[in-house]
Amino acid sequence: EDQVTQSPEALRLQEGESSSLNCSYTVSGLRGLFWYRQDPGKGPEFLFTLYSAGEEKEKERLKATLTKKESFLHITAPKPEDSATYLCAVQTSGTYKYIFGTGTRLKVLA
Amino acid sequence: ETGVTQTPRHLVMGMTNKKSLKCEQHLGHNAMYWYKQSAKKPLELMFVYSLEERVENNSVPSRFSPECPNSSHLFLHLHTLQPEDSALYLCASSQAWTSTDTQYFGPGTRLTVL
Numbered sequence: 001e002d003q004v005t006q007s008p009e010a011l012r013l014q015e016g017e018s019s020s021l022n023c024s025y026t027v028s029g030l031r032g033l034f035w036y037r038q039d040p041g042k043g044p045e046f047l048f049t050l051y052s053a054g055e056e057k058e059k060e061r062l063k064a065t066l067t068k069k070e071s072f073l074h075i076t077a078p079k080p081e082d083s084a085t086y087l088c089a090v091q092t093s094g095t096y097k098y099i100f101g102t103g104t105r106l107k108v109l110a
Numbered sequence: 111e112t113g114v115t116q117t118p119r120h121l122v123m124g125m126t127n128k129k130s131l132k133c134e135q136h137l138g139h140n141a142m143y144w145y146k147q148s149a150k151k152p153l154e155l156m157f158v159y160s161l162e163e164r165v166e167n168n169s170v171p172s173r174f175s176p177e178c179p180n181s182s183h184l185f186l187h188l189h190t191l192q193p194e195d196s197a198l199y200l201c202a203s204s205q206a207w208t209s210t211d212t213q214y215f216g217p218g219t220r221l222t223v224l
């Protein structure tokens with residue numbers, strides 16, 4: 001069965017303390033992996049799409065990487081405004097549906 | 111208006127009420143989606159419409175009835191809901207269903223069923 005697991009469930013960082021969020025997946029074949037940011041009471045906001053192992057994408061303090069089994073979202077020198085829930089989704093080769101993980105709730109303290 | 115909009119943003123209804131959620135996308139996309147987001151659970155895909163035709167129904171109870179009158183508008187008609195249906199209902203759109211196009215989400219409707 002296709003599955004997406006995100007870890008940790010929650011993460012508290014001091015401002016400037018870099019860290020990584022993990023998204024591991026077990027799927028029959030990968031069409032694409034998507035990262036979203038979701039603020040409380042709002043819909044998910046698109047961040048990145050990764051298609052193949054070895055691919056990397058960057059945006060401001062965020063960098064997403066992809067291997068054959070997992071993706072990492074690296075946050076460099078985070079700021080309080082980076083506090084949000086980060087969602088990972090995969091689209092498998094057998095279907096066009098997105099399979100979402102449960103997310104990582106990030107809190108960055110000033 | 112830009113992106114994907116949803117109304118109302120909050121809805122409280124009794125179990126015997128009938129209400130509707132509305133979604134509108136201003137992105138020129140051809141596919142639209144309804145998702146349910148409950149606490150500590152992954153987003154659950156409910157329905158997919160491609161060019162106004164329903165292409166996916168993920169075993170959703172009949173008390174949820176979708177409608178897609180054109181490629182820009184999507185409705186979710188609700189009747190005889192249960193308290194466990196309380197959740198954030200998200201609408202999304204993408205350029206096409208059968209592709210790796212990114213799905214863009216609206217702000218959601220927070221539904222509470224009493």
